[in-house]
Amino acid sequence: MARIRAEFRGEDKVAYLAARGQSRTTSVSRRLEERRRNSPAKRQTALQYAANCQQPKRPMKTPPRLQPLLDDGLIDEVIHPLMSGKEASVYVVRCGREIRCAKVYKEVHKRSFKKAAQYQEGRKVRNSRRARAMEKGSKFGRQQQEDTWQNAEVDALFKLAKAGVRVPEPYGCFDGVLLMELVTTEDGDVAPRLNDVILTEEQALEDHAVVMQYIVRMLCAGLIHGDLSEFNILVDDYGPVIIDLPQAVDAAANNNARRMLERDVNKMRDYYSQFAPQLLQTQYAKEIWALYEDGELHPDTELTGNFVESDEAADVDTVMDEIRAVLEEQRAREERRKEE
Ligand SMILES: Nc1ncnc2c1ncn2[C@@H]1O[C@H](COP(=O)(O)OP(=O)(O)OP(=O)(O)O)[C@@H](O)[C@H]1O
Numbered sequence: 461m462a463r464i465r466a467e468f469r470g471e472d473k474v475a476y477l478a479a480r481g482q483s484r485t486t487s488v489s490r491r492l493e494e495r496r497r498n499s500p501a502k503r504q505t506a507l508q509y510a511a512n513c514q515q516p517k518r519p520m521k522t523p524p525r526l527q528p529l530l531d532d533g534l535i536d537e538v539i540h541p542l543m544s545g546k547e548a549s550v551y552v553v554r555c556g557r558e559i560r561c562a563k564v565y566k567e568v569h570k571r572s573f574k575k576a577a578q579y580q581e582g583r584k585v586r587n588s589r590r591a592r593a594m595e596k597g598s599k600f601g602r603q604q605q606e607d608t609w610q611n612a613e614v615d616a617l618f619k620l621a622k623a624g625v626r627v628p629e630p631y632g633c634f635d636g637v638l639l640m641e642l643v644t645t646e647d648g649d650v651a652p653r654l655n656d657v658i659l660t661e662e663q664a665l666e667d668h669a670v671v672m673q674y675i676v677r678m679l680c681a682g683l684i685h686g687d688l689s690e691f692n693i694l695v696d697d698y699g700p701v702i703i704d705l706p707q708a709v710d711a712a713a714n715n716n717a718r719r720m721l722e723r724d725v726n727k728m729r730d731y732y733s734q735f736a737p738q739l740l741q742t743q744y745a746k747e748i749w750a751l752y753e754d755g756e757l758h759p760d761t762e763l764t765g766n767f768v769e770s771d772e773a774a775d776v777d778t779v780m781d782e783i784r785a786v787l788e789e790q791r792a793r794e795e796r797r798k799e800e
């Protein structure tokens with residue numbers, strides 16, 4: 461059946477339809493395989509983007525943070541700004557014949573990400589001098605912290621691309637600027653965010669399943685996104701693409717890992733459920749975490765969305781009863797001692 465996606469653009473919400481022949485009955489893994497893009501097609505899209513681009517009459521003034529990359533020949537032209545978010549400004553740039561995306565991180569004091577420490581817990585800093593400086597909070601330490609933060613996203617992108625999660629292809633992080641693939645639709649437009657598209661029930665179920673599979677693959681690669689939302693997923697003709705990973709959490713070393721995974725999974729459930737309300741009944745967060753803890757989670761685990769609470773709850777009750785009994789005994793003993 462053709463894949464039809466209606467997209468809202470801008471405030472007037474003019475919908476347009478894009479149709480693609482794609483079977484919906486294949487398993488998630490096969491669909492993921494089918495979605496692997498090949499480079500000639502991508503190059504085509506980039507050229508298409510350049511052709512679609514309304515080039516300003518005069519070239520854009522170079523943002524100072526991009527100048528070193530221009531000087532070093534890493535980019536050839538800044539085409540236009542794309543988006544300015546809480547933590548970064550994103551530009552469309554040209555590198556040779558390719559159109560790419562440059563994410564310029566804001567400096568630490570301008571960022572609004574308040575709970576950085578919570579996310580960074582467990583991140584390994586290999587160089588011990590650097591680790592000590594970061595702990596002390598000296599100027600050198602702050603710079604090291606900044607570098608670690610900026611490199612976390614490019615590291616996560618390389619790791620996840622290898623793990624079979626659809627993310628923009630990374631090209632590297634230079635002077636606090638992440639160069640990566642610009643995710644576009646087949647028409648050559650910048651891909652919209654999940655928040656900006658409307659889905660049929662069938663598409664919502666399909667894309668939700670794909671995102672769950674990506675979350676599983678991330679976890680198998682040792683990472684939790686940590687800020688997954690309809691604003692940090694782009695949707696191209698092949699489905700969801702995960703973006704915005706500087707806060708990715710080390711699953712094994714972070715005490716908040718379980719809570720963050722649950723938050724990411726449940727946010728996805730709540731978002732897609734507006735198109736497919738039956739998703740509200742699912743328990744993917746508990747299912748994924750239980751499999752992970754038992755060492756039974758694999759990149760291609762077929763999830764069910766069901767989770768049966770184990771007898772552990774009953775065991776907790778038994779332990780609580782025992783604690784209460786001991787406390788009661790102690791209280792009684794003290795009463796007796798007072799009376800003596
Ligand atoms: N590779 C990409 N291809 C196309 N568009 C992108 C790409 N990366 C980012 N964008 C666009 O830029 C926006 C901001 O990017 P991103 O979420 O990574 O940065 P951010 O500063 O953390 O944003 P926010 O704080 O708003 O979440 C995205 O919502 C998306 O619209």
Ligand SMILES: [Mg+2]
Pocket residue numbers: 545691692704
């Ligand atoms: Mg974002």
